[in-house]
Amino acid sequence: MRSKFTLLFSLTLFLVQLTSSFGQSIKSSTGPVFEDFGPVYSIDNEDFPLDATQQYKAIFDVERKQTDPSEQNTIISSLHRYYNMHVRSGIPKENIHLAFVLHGGSTKDALSSEAYKAKYKVDNPNKELIKTLSEMGVGIYICGQSMMSRGYSKEELMPEVKVGLSAMTVLTVYQMNNYALIKF
Known part of the structure; x- marks a missing residue:
């Protein structure tokens, strides 16, 4: 009985170790555009080919x-x-046109370092994310309705952030200009 238990226990440990090693060799990496942000996986032999001549336009x-x-x-x-x-998949960065609008619970992410620290007692962890996207030409907006409902002023925002009438308005106008909507 003891030898069956030992064998079963050893087999279980072996299987746990074997299955836990699956996927460990697959690592995400950053770049080529942003070296400090945006880790992704390279996909070989894609079944959905990308057209490098296409303009990729999305509003988040x-x-x-x-x-x-x-x-x-x-x-x-x-x-x-x-x-x-x-x-990384061959699309020229000049063919990528992105924008995003912050609203609801994400409204605070648009606050300047000073305003964020005064309200939350920590540095704004999104400062560099927003700055690097702005440097790429990404359109960065905040919902004016969310901003006002939370008691923030335009003067408290990072300089990269523009105020829209509402998130609904920003999303509508970008979609009217052929930007695909991406919502998580």
């Missing part, structure tokens, strides 16, 4: 409820991922 609807003000907004960093994965 960024709204999430963050409970920890010291954490980055992962939806904002998705724009870094978008650039990295598409350029």
Whole structure:
């Protein structure tokens, strides 16, 4: 009986170790556009080929409820991922046109370092995300309705962020200009 238990226990440990090693050799990496943000996986032999001559236009609807003000907004960093994965797959970065609008729970992510620290007692973890996207020419907007409902002023925002009438308006206008809506 004891030898059966030992054999079963040893086999179980072996299987756990074997299955836990699956996927460990597959690593994400950043670049080529953003080296500090936006880790992605390279995909070989894609079944959905990309057209390098196409213009890739997308507007991201960024709204999430963050409970920890010291954490980055992962939806904002998705724009870094978008650039990295598409350029890595052969799309010229000049053919990528992105924008995003912050609203609801993500409104605070647009606050300047000073305003964020005064309200949340920590540095704004999204500052570099927004700055690097702005440097790429990404359109960065905040819902004016969300801004006002939360008691923020335009003067408290990062200089890269523009105020729209509403998130609905920004999303509508971008879609009217052939930008695909991406909402997580």
